[in-house]
Amino acid sequence: MSSIFQRAWTDEQIVRGILAGGRERDKAIGAIYDQNRSFLMKFLSNRSNTKDYVKQPEDIIWESVEAVVHNIIEARYSPQPDKPLSAYLTTVCKNLWHKFLSQESNREARQDAFGQETNYEEPDVSVLLAEKEKWDKYLAIFDKAGKNCKQIFTLWLVEGMSGKEIAEVMMAEGKLKSEQSVRNAKSDCLEKV
Numbered sequence: 001m002s003s004i005f006q007r008a009w010t011d012e013q014i015v016r017g018i019l020a021g022g023r024e025r026d027k028a029i030g031a032i033y034d035q036n037r038s039f040l041m042k043f044l045s046n047r048s049n050t051k052d053y054v055k056q057p058e059d060i061i062w063e064s065v066e067a068v069v070h071n072i073i074e075a076r077y078s079p080q081p082d083k084p085l086s087a088y089l090t091t092v093c094k095n096l097w098h099k100f101l102s103q104e105s106n107r108e109a110r111q112d113a114f115g116q117e118t119n120y121e122e123p124d125v126s127v128l129l130a131e132k133e134k135w136d137k138y139l140a141i142f143d144k145a146g147k148n149c150k151q152i153f154t155l156w157l158v159e160g161m162s163g164k165e166i167a168e169v170m171m172a173e174g175k176l177k178s179e180q181s182v183r184n185a186k187s188d189c190l191e192k193v
Helices: 011-020 022-047 057-073 085-118 125-145 147-158 163-172 179-192
Strands: none
Touching: 011 022, 011 057, 011 085, 022 057, 022 085, 057 085, 125 147, 125 179, 147 163, 147 179, 163 179
C-alpha cells in the first residue's frame, strides 16, 4: 500500500477524507494504515510472546483502523493538537490487543479445563467383556454350590470375616450348629467349587 499513499496526510486531512466518504475515505483509511503500520507492528510485537495466536498483529492493526474510522464518523474523535490521531490509534490498538489476549487466555483456560475433564482413558471393551464373563462364571459356580456355600464365601471373601465370625453368623441364623460344622461346610464348599 505504500506506493499508493505516498504523501503524508495530516490528522485534519484524514478526518475530512473519512467524513467525505467514497474514494476520499478509502484514501484516508489507506493513509492511516500506511503512516502507522510499521510503528504499530513494532508496538504489538514487543508486547506479544512467542505464541502463535488466532489473530496476528496485522489483524489487530486493521481492526484498530476500522474502530478509529468508526469513531471519526460517529464524532467520537476529532483532531486536537494534544491528541494526535496516531496516539489515539495506538491506544485503540493496545486496547484491542489486550482484549484479544485476555480472550485468548480465557479460551485456553476453558480448553485446558475441558481437556482435563474429558482426558480419561476409556476402558477397553474387550477387557470389560472378559471380566464380565469371568464374574458370570464365578456367580454360576456359587449358585451351583448352594445357599450356605454362597453365604460362607460372601462372609469370608467379601466381608473378610474369620472362621469364628462366620460360625457366629451361621449359628445365629440357625443354618449350622457349631463352629466345627462351619469349618466342614467351608471345606465342602471349596471342594464343590
